[in-house]
Amino acid sequence: MKRLRQTRPWWTSALLIIVLATLILVFRLVEDIGPDRGLGDRFVVSRILDGDTMELQGGDRLRLLALDTPEKGEAFYNEATELVARLSMNRTARIEYAHKRRDKYGRLLGYLYIDTLFINKMLIDSGLGYVYLFSDNDLKSDQVRLMIEAQRSAIKRKVGLWSLTHAPEERYINKIGSFRLHRPNCRSLGKLVEGKYQTFKTREEGLATGLSPCRNCKP
Ligand SMILES: [Zn+2]
Numbered sequence: 001m002k003r004l005r006q007t008r009p010w011w012t013s014a015l016l017i018i019v020l021a022t023l024i025l026v027f028r029l030v031e032d033i034g035p036d037r038g039l040g041d042r043f044v045v046s047r048i049l050d051g052d053t054m055e056l057q058g059g060d061r062l063r064l065l066a067l068d069t070p071e072k073g074e075a076f077y078n079e080a081t082e083l084v085a086r087l088s089m090n091r092t093a094r095i096e097y098a099h100k101r102r103d104k105y106g107r108l109l110g111y112l113y114i115d116t117l118f119i120n121k122m123l124i125d126s127g128l129g130y131v132y133l134f135s136d137n138d139l140k141s142d143q144v145r146l147m148i149e150a151q152r153s154a155i156k157r158k159v160g161l162w163s164l165t166h167a168p169e170e171r172y173i174n175k176i177g178s179f180r181l182h183r184p185n186c187r188s189l190g191k192l193v194e195g196k197y198q199t200f201k202t203r204e205e206g207l208a209t210g211l212s213p214c215r216n217c218k219p
Helices: 011-033 079-086 120-127 142-157 201-205
Strands: 042-050 051-054 062-063 092-096 108-114 173-174 197-200
Touching: 011 142, 042 062, 042 079, 062 120, 079 108, 079 120, 108 120, 120 142, 142 201, 173 201
Parallel strands: 062 108
Antiparallel strands: 042 051, 042 092, 051 062, 092 108, 173 197
């Protein structure tokens, strides 16, 4: 009996190890890009939750990438929600993803297109949202570039959020590597280290570079 067990060729163990390693690698990739990514995925928008979040037929939620629209109770909340509803409700949409297909809440993260309209950018164009980046966004992508250009243009035209007045500061601060702009006394800034931050004379000057206002100090 002992001899029988030893007749299994040595390479079956090696093969098993290779198969397991490949499976682990595939699972890790799937975790990164999502379970059901496909080129040109199409969805129908079935419910608008606010200017940057919606539901798709089938129950998935979609959070529009690189965008932050006003919260309920804030100025231009209704306008942002209505614009995205008018453009996308019950329409067939195409979603393009960046690195991660889903966030920690299980929502899809993506750029939304209806026909040739790039919805994330249209909200910025209309001054109804801010470009909202994280370091893991693909900063060199066409979408991010177009959205920053749109923000620059909306600032110049003083539309939507850019028509509001804000108590001015002497300067505004951004910590290098972060994408938020702060008032100088903001608690979330922490200790400032020489060479690790930049300052702007006006909030518009800072936000034109693609930064977004800090949610705590709301510059
Ligand atoms: Zn702040």
